[in-house]
Amino acid sequence: MKTILILAFSNLGVDPRVNRQIRFLRDTHRVVAVGLAPPEVEGVEFISVTKIKKNYPSPVGILQMLFHRYDDWYWQQKHVLEAFNKLSNVHADLILANDLQTLPLALKVARGAKVVLDAHEYAPRQYEDVLSWRLLIQNYWTFLCRKYIPQVHAMMTVCPGIAETYERDTRVKPLVITSAPDYEDLEPNVLNENGKCIRLVHHGAAVPSRKIENMIRMMDDLDERFELNLMFVESHPRYLHYLKRLAEKRSAIRFLPPQPMNQLPRYLNQFDIGVYLLEPRNFNSLHSLPNKFFEFIQARLAVAIGPSPEMARIAREHDLGVVSEDFSPKTLAQCLRHLDPKTINYYKLQSHKAARILSAEKNKELLLDLVEKLLKDG
Numbered sequence: 001m002k003t004i005l006i007l008a009f010s011n012l013g014v015d016p017r018v019n020r021q022i023r024f025l026r027d028t029h030r031v032v033a034v035g036l037a038p039p040e041v042e043g044v045e046f047i048s049v050t051k052i053k054k055n056y057p058s059p060v061g062i063l064q065m066l067f068h069r070y071d072d073w074y075w076q077q078k079h080v081l082e083a084f085n086k087l088s089n090v091h092a093d094l095i096l097a098n099d100l101q102t103l104p105l106a107l108k109v110a111r112g113a114k115v116v117l118d119a120h121e122y123a124p125r126q127y128e129d130v131l132s133w134r135l136l137i138q139n140y141w142t143f144l145c146r147k148y149i150p151q152v153h154a155m156m157t158v159c160p161g162i163a164e165t166y167e168r169d170t171r172v173k174p175l176v177i178t179s180a181p182d183y184e185d186l187e188p189n190v191l192n193e194n195g196k197c198i199r200l201v202h203h204g205a206a207v208p209s210r211k212i213e214n215m216i217r218m219m220d221d222l223d224e225r226f227e228l229n230l231m232f233v234e235s236h237p238r239y240l241h242y243l244k245r246l247a248e249k250r251s252a253i254r255f256l257p258p259q260p261m262n263q264l265p266r267y268l269n270q271f272d273i274g275v276y277l278l279e280p281r282n283f284n285s286l287h288s289l290p291n292k293f294f295e296f297i298q299a300r301l302a303v304a305i306g307p308s309p310e311m312a313r314i315a316r317e318h319d320l321g322v323v324s325e326d327f328s329p330k331t332l333a334q335c336l337r338h339l340d341p342k343t344i345n346y347y348k349l350q351s352h353k354a355a356r357i358l359s360a361e362k363n364k365e366l367l368l369d370l371v372e373k374l375l376k377d378g
Helices: 016-026 059-066 070-075 078-086 100-109 131-136 138-151 160-170 213-221 237-248 261-268 291-298 309-318 329-337 341-354 360-377
Strands: 003-007 030-035 045-048 094-098 114-118 154-157 198-205 226-233 253-256 273-276 302-305 321-323
Touching: 003 016, 003 100, 016 030, 016 094, 016 360, 059 070, 070 078, 070 100, 070 138, 078 100, 094 100, 094 360, 100 114, 100 138, 114 360, 131 138, 138 160, 154 160, 154 360, 160 309, 198 261, 198 291, 213 226, 213 237, 213 273, 213 329, 226 237, 237 253, 261 291, 273 291, 291 302, 291 341, 302 309, 302 329, 302 341, 309 321, 309 341, 321 329
Parallel strands: 003 030, 003 094, 030 045, 094 114, 114 154, 198 226, 198 273, 226 253, 273 302, 302 321
Antiparallel strands: none
8 A cells, every 4th residue: 555645734624634644644545644633534644743832933944035045044943843754764656745844855755655735825925915925925935836836746726817827927737626614415405585684604723814894884785684693713812803893892792703614515505605805915815715715615605705716707607696896895785685595595596416527526636636646656
């Protein structure tokens, strides 16, 4: 049985994309997973790496950045060195490196193994809306991208827009594997014709750059039929406190406790419309195609989104709900106000029809085919 090493500097139990990779590959291969916390997947070997405490470099690291000593900065990071030392005696036939930050490590420990990069999003423009990041760190990610990506045997990313940009910059064409979750055998929860309460829902991480307050302010332009339910993982406590204070002034907003990743679609099924208004503050937020969008579909919800091109393309192709003309809360509220129970139930049925094709099933086939081809070529 061939050995596949999966690298990610994340919590493998709650990182949905990496967790799916592990589950997809463990049935036919020996899987060794490296991360900050175990994947909780039976039969998978786990190697722990110490949690990363900060994203910005130390004073020495700042000097290395200023003098373009990017490889020096990369290899002096404690979690990278720890992972390298722990992998010195691990033999793999194929390494799946998640995010650009693991790629130099993967190539160094490969020792003849095939290396696949799952870039997830576009690293050189991840936080381009933050001035300090642009001035100090952006060139580092551009360097890693241009030096190391041409060395991989294959590459993946989350959506066509990001794939096209990587191909243009590196001449490596990524395979598009979306962040769709597993297929859920559910039925739409039909909204009563009187439509006295239309239950909107949004879930995920409370991250300031996502400007979740826009969805809270959207409620000012909706009538009493609408209720907004928010369910957050507490990644930024001060920002979450700010959102709760903002919502206190509005009676139709509820905060709900977060649910386990594998139970999300079934829990969300009780609601009517999944909402995501993501104002594009950088390249990756413009091209966002997140887990939550596909979780709305598996939950058999109608969707209401801003004109984010990747989400809008799928929503329009499958007629899943409403796409506003711009990213203002008022415009999305106007789209929602025109909905009635019959139309919402129609969109829920459209999500039901698209649920299998927009699930992880196709992605599993693509990943397994890619891995088998590379292992055969080896």
